[in-house]
Amino acid sequence: MNIAHLSEQEIIRREKLKEFAQLGIDPFPAPLFPVNSNAAYIKANYKGEENKADFAEVVLAGRVMSIRDMGKASFAVLQDSTGKIQLYVKRDEICPGEDKTLYDKVWKHLTDMGDIIGVKGYVFTTKTGETSIHVRELVFLTKSLKPLPVVKEKEGETFDAVTDPEFRYRQRYADLIVNPQVKETFVKRSKLINSMREFLNSRGAIEVDTPVLQSIPGGAAARPFTTHHNALDIPMYLRIANELYLKRLIVGGFDWVYEFSRNFRNEGMDRTHNPEFTVLEFYTAYKDYLWMMETTEQLLEKAAIDVNGDSTCEVDGKQISFKAPFARITMYDAIKQYTGIDISGMNEDQIREVCKQQHIHVEPSMGKGKLIDELFSEKCEHHFIQPTFIIDYPVEMSPLTKKHRSKPGLVERFELMVNGKEIANAYSELNDPIDQRARFEEQVALMERGDDEAMFIDYDFLRALEYGMPPTSGIGFGIDRICMLLTGQSSIQDVLLFPMMRPEK
RNA sequence: GAUUCCGUAGCUCAGCUGGUAGAGCAAUACACUUUUAAUGUAUGGGUCCUGGGUUCGAGUCCCAGCGGGAUCACCA
Numbered sequence: 001m002n003i004a005h006l007s008e009q010e011i012i013r014r015e016k017l018k019e020f021a022q023l024g025i026d027p028f029p030a031p032l033f034p035v036n037s038n039a040a041y042i043k044a045n046y047k048g049e050e051n052k053a054d055f056a057e058v059v060l061a062g063r064v065m066s067i068r069d070m071g072k073a074s075f076a077v078l079q080d081s082t083g084k085i086q087l088y089v090k091r092d093e094i095c096p097g098e099d100k101t102l103y104d105k106v107w108k109h110l111t112d113m114g115d116i117i118g119v120k121g122y123v124f125t126t127k128t129g130e131t132s133i134h135v136r137e138l139v140f141l142t143k144s145l146k147p148l149p150v151v152k153e154k155e156g157e158t159f160d161a162v163t164d165p166e167f168r169y170r171q172r173y174a175d176l177i178v179n180p181q182v183k184e185t186f187v188k189r190s191k192l193i194n195s196m197r198e199f200l201n202s203r204g205a206i207e208v209d210t211p212v213l214q215s216i217p218g219g220a221a222a223r224p225f226t227t228h229h230n231a232l233d234i235p236m237y238l239r240i241a242n243e244l245y246l247k248r249l250i251v252g253g254f255d256w257v258y259e260f261s262r263n264f265r266n267e268g269m270d271r272t273h274n275p276e277f278t279v280l281e282f283y284t285a286y287k288d289y290l291w292m293m294e295t296t297e298q299l300l301e302k303a304a305i306d307v308n309g310d311s312t313c314e315v316d317g318k319q320i321s322f323k324a325p326f327a328r329i330t331m332y333d334a335i336k337q338y339t340g341i342d343i344s345g346m347n348e349d350q351i352r353e354v355c356k357q358q359h360i361h362v363e364p365s366m367g368k369g370k371l372i373d374e375l376f377s378e379k380c381e382h383h384f385i386q387p388t389f390i391i392d393y394p395v396e397m398s399p400l401t402k403k404h405r406s407k408p409g410l411v412e413r414f415e416l417m418v419n420g421k422e423i424a425n426a427y428s429e430l431n432d433p434i435d436q437r438a439r440f441e442e443q444v445a446l447m448e449r450g451d452d453e454a455m456f457i458d459y460d461f462l463r464a465l466e467y468g469m470p471p472t473s474g475i476g477f478g479i480d481r482i483c484m485l486l487t488g489q490s491s492i493q494d495v496l497l498f499p500m501m502r503p504e505k
Numbered sequence: 506g507a508u509u510c511c512g513u514a515g516c517u518c519a520g521c522u523g524g525u526a527g528a529g530c531a532a533u534a535c536a537c538u539u540u541u542a543a544u545g546u547a548u549g550g551g552u553c554c555u556g557g558g559u560u561c562g563a564g565u566c567c568c569a570g571c572g573g574g575a576u577c578a579c580c581a
Contacts, residue, residue: 132539160529
């Protein structure tokens with residue numbers, strides 16, 4: 001390896017490897033280390049005299065985060081997966097004989113912040129009242145060759161914390177080490193997904209896997225990532241949605257299927273969009289979108305409680321409550337409420353006029369559905385902070401949705417808005433194959449008109465519907481956005497372990 | 506894609522109207538057996554994002570590029 005680009009500190013750490021070799025110590029040893037406790041458990045449960053016998057022989061391992069060398073004894077902070085705990089390392093304790101090499105050499109000179117060590121010892125409380133480990137044995141487990149950013153703290157206040165987003169996202173491994181709250185966010189993300197999975201499993205839903213590589217990217221209107229299958233010599237697409245596959249399974253006789261689907265869309269990135277993102281979709285036979293609204297309320301209320309302990313959360317200084325039931329408003333009423341205009345009886349040209357009056361950019365390729373969508377996005381969406389179901393969408397913007405049971409021109413669809421963003425989208429699913437074919441054909445017409453996000457016709461999906469799909473309701477939840485809400489993050493990058501970044505040179 | 510702000514030591518950041526680069530932490534050496542942003546003394550450490558230009562002289566001014574953030578556009 002070319003040493004020229006290494007920093008002074010990196011060179012010094014590499015040279016320490018040679019000293020390890022001279023001492024006959026492997027700085028990357030193979031044997032397992034028999035950990036039997038952890039920092040958080042000890043801090044939570046050690047009570048001093050009354051139960052110190054239970055903590056007479058603890059074994060833990062982790063990363064050295066700071067060292068305060070006092071001469072023949074020293075204090076250090078060890079960080080394991082559960083948190084930090086102070087170590088007290090005394091020379092004559094870890095080197096009881098004549099040979100003081102382990103303390104004087106290995107510990108005082110060869111151990112750096114960031115190194116991984118294992119310790120055995122007993123728990124005690126220092127003069128200043130801090131629960132600590134009095135180390136009896138110390139084992140070197142892994143040398144860290146690259147210095148971590150140094151973050152200090154006192155009384156809960158943090159100094160010199162690493163905040164550079166580029167460093168944090170590109171080197172998430174280092175971010176996780178030095179910014180403990182980052183790990184908490186991802187623990188919560190795991191709790192969120194577990195909570196949803198439990199909810200669904202406990203009601204009899206079945207988790208399935210459907211293709212990520214698809215020859216027709218269906219189920220949503222979005223630009224796909226394109227790739228190529230060499231053996232078949234055909235273009236393939238990374239899925240933009242899994243909807244049409246899950247419905248095929250309803251045709252096949254599953255009553256309730258779900259999938260946490262990683263979807264890919266070849267579009268811009270911002271605080272709420274990443275090119276790959278996670279959606280929970282589920283489809284339930286013999287249900288409609290009214291049932292789905294109630295189910296959604298229950299699912300999200302439980303999720304909020306499981307993640308944060310109660311049904312509220314705070315984002316951007318706003319308190320949001322997931323306590324069921326949520327508000328409901330029809331799309332036309334929402335537009336009427338925020339623009340004062342009732343578009344319910346209007347045709348495409350009239351709505352186009354309304355858009356122009358409201359200073360909304362329109363293009364000839366936009367159909368009625370798209371125009372209404374623009375009106376809603378521009379004038380209404382951001383007003384819905386508390387969870388609100390927007391219901392009964394115009395048929396033109398919902399090619400996979402069943403027509404409304406009583407309101408002509410509308411479909412049985414809702415989106416759930418929270419903090420001004422869509423976090424779920426649900427329908428009474430269209431199961432009439434003749435109607436579905438006609439809707440696909442309208443999409444083709446839109447495509448010919450210049451809408452490059454209109455849907456392709458999926459003939460195999462139509463064939464499945466022809467066998468008969470029971471009345472079904474389905475929904476997709478934006479997991480990343482829900483995670484943002486429940487963890488109080490305002491950027492999607494902070495709920496993705498490895499957000500998309502331009503490659504480094 | 507557009508606009509705008511930013512890029513200086515391992516980290517956090519100074520660096521004025523242009524004059525040969527600075528602090529704290531970290532590192533190195535020494536001292537110290539209950540410290541905790543440990544302390545004390547000493548020392549070393551830089552492709553000032555990259556490439557051009559202006560100038561006697563550029564971290565600083567100008568242009569282009571690279572990377573990141575924010576806003577907007579796109580995105581159901």
